[in-house]
Amino acid sequence: MNDSDSLTDRDGIADYALTLVHEIRNPLTNIDLSLQMLSDQIQDNDLRVYLGIIRRSSDRIGKILKDLVNHQKVDHGFHCDQSLHAILDEVILLASDRIALKNVKVTRDYVSEDCIVIVNFQKITIALTNIVVNAIEAMDPTQGELKLVIRSTDAAHQIRIEDNGCGINDVGMKNLFKRGFSDKPGGIGIGLYSTLKILKSNNVDIEVQSKAGSGTCFTLTFSKNRNP
Structure with missing residues (x-):
């Protein structure tokens, strides 16, 4: 071509x-x-x-x-200093109606000092919202607990998004970020596929820990020594 x-x-x-x-x-x-x-x-x-x-x-x-x-x-490749605290707060705001409808308890456990990262705010917000919405949908109404954690080390800032939902089985873990894969009724398998692309374009590493029936934890690592 x-x-x-x-x-x-x-x-x-x-x-x-x-x-x-x-x-x-x-x-x-x-x-x-x-x-x-x-x-x-x-x-x-x-x-x-x-x-x-x-x-x-x-x-x-x-x-x-x-x-x-x-x-x-719009320059969708534009990256600049952004606050992880502000990003997560925006994500919770965007997901607030879904949180209210399912009566999910949200806990924010942020490190006291704000964490500044170089990312595209709009795209990162979309990626994290996808993860949070998936977490909400995986939890039973009135019993859901969503925990958002921000931590910082000498080398990196880190976000953890934890839920007490149904978890992900072995097949789901193997295909989690594949385009077109979804184990949800009516799902089209685009959300996490797009999420991974956004995270990669912003040089954010992602790790997922989950087992069927035991909830899920997404860990996002923003290196302090690596710019997009």
């Missing part, structure tokens, strides 16, 4: 992505309009909580679509 063929392929992919954005926005607009009508009709506070969740989820989808449209205008 020559350079012109490669450019043509990329243009085709970009055009297809924009088409998908357009098609997704149509039903998303219907959802937003329906939410407006329901908001005027539903007065029960318990039900309005779910309206809020739907609204925030719709806004999140809209933001993702906007970012996709602006993809060519």
Whole structure:
């Protein structure tokens, strides 16, 4: 394949992505309009909580679509100093509705001194959110415990994301980051595959410890001596 063929392929992919954005926005607009009508009709506070969740989820989808449209205008390789504390706090905020719906207990155990790393904030946030959402989905409602730990050594900063969920069996561990692999009903096997690519592009090492029935721990290591 020559350079012109490669450019043509990329243009085709970009055009297809924009088409998908357009098609997704149509039903998303219907959802937003329906939410407006329901908001005027539903007065029960318990039900309005779910309206809020739907609204925030719709806004999140809209933001993702906007970012996709602006993809060519943004330098997605941009790395700069970022706070691990702030990154994890943002991840928990993004996952807050899922946490509330499953009544997950969240514990933050951060080292007192902030840990600064050189990463792409947007991409790292997406990667960690994927891990956290998977952890939430693996736990039983009302019994879930999610622990977020930040530690620092002379050589590296480290994040641990621990859950007390169903764990991962041997087949799952072997195929965990493979594109298209998923053991969840309706799963398409993209989340952790994309997560690994993001972590590699930011020079973050990942280790996973898990057994079926005993929960899972993701450990992310950010070396102090290695820049993207």
